[in-house]
Amino acid sequence: DVDMGGPERQAAGTPGTPGTRGTRGPDRAPGTADPGHDPSDDLVDEETRESEAAAAKIRAGWSKMGLLLRRLTVIGVFVALGVGLVRTLLDPKTFQRVVEATGEIAQKGWIDVVGDLTSAWILPLLIALIALYGWLRGVRVYESLVTGAREGFTVAIRIIPYLVAILVAVGMFQASGALDLLIRAVAPVTGPLGLPGEALPMALLRPLSGSGAFGVMAHALETYGTDSYVGYLVSTLQGSTETTFYVLAVYFGSVAVRRTRYALGACLLADAAGIAGPILDVNLFTSF
Structure with missing residues (x-):
């Protein structure tokens, strides 16, 4: 017969003995380091986390910079188109060219002249607006066009x-x-x-x-x-x-x-x- 030490000892359990109450794992004092654990591993993990956080900040910065560049590009394109349209309208030869092209005399008013000029700009402006707006929002415009054409x-x-x-x-x-x-x-x-x-x-x-x-x-x-x-x-x-x-x-x-x-x-x-x-x-x- 093996003496288990009585009910009191069985209830308390033996430290490090699996299957009994009061088990604390390996036999070491609380607060002491694991003998098999290398402290340098914690340092490596901390450096890895810091490098990942720094890389994430860099990516976020480049993303914001790319968005800013896209917005500036869109603004620049529309400013250039607007300047070109205004210069065309203010050109002294514009009125004469339109009158000669349509075969009409000088009775043609500026409202009709502006209509004739802007009608040629509407479709290019619409296409440019859609493409640039999609690019501004980060949409892959060409891939989206191909996907839509395939579905159509x-x-x-x-x-x-x-x-x-x-x-x-x-x-x-x-x-x-x-x-x-x-x-x-x-x-x-x-x-x-x-x-x-x-x-x-x-x-x-x-x-x-x-x-x-x-x-x-x-x-x-x-x-x-x-x-x-x-x-x-x-x-x-x-x-x-x-x-x-x-x-x-x-x-x-x-x-x-x-x-x-x-x-x-x-x-x-x-x-x-x-x-x-x-x-x-x-x-x-x-x-x-």
Whole structure:
């Protein structure tokens, strides 16, 4: 038999003996250093932390400096563009060059001159503004452009079947003569309401095809004149309605949605309002 020293000794535990209460690890006095620990390791760790902190400060400083340089570059570019535009406008030969280029005499005013000059600057300024703003914010402009072009190409491939289907359906509807039959059947009803048969193809074709509706409008303007009731009506219909079925096919096809639910009804209701509104407006306009 082995004497364990009684319950009191077992409860207190033996220092350094695993499995008993009161264990303190290795047999060394509290506050003394670990015999196997090298004090130089602590010094190396402290130096490493200090060097990492210094490197982080340097990187932060360079980042701020780069942001400042980008901002100064953007400001410099726009200042240069502004100076160039002002110098062009203040050049005494500018007015004469514009007058000669447009074939007009000196009756041309400075407002038209400024419009002719600034119209050539709008697109370059817009492109430069977008690119420089992205660069100012730290965006990789070229990589973002490539990514967007890739995504746009993917979306275009996905919506091509829907686009082909709606264009073929509209072409068949026109070529088969169904549109003419529908116009002849509906014109006696819509004529007294302010929508004559000459403008009815515009109202029927506009929700289906933008190019077809534009052709109808051009034909009506050439046939009846731009200042006629039909000319006013088809022009207003062109601007107040939308190619509903084309838009639904393209937009829902791009996200692979087959069930449009209430979208079609809401769009057709908006088209009805877009047809009724121009009829009322043109009638009011031509009545004075």
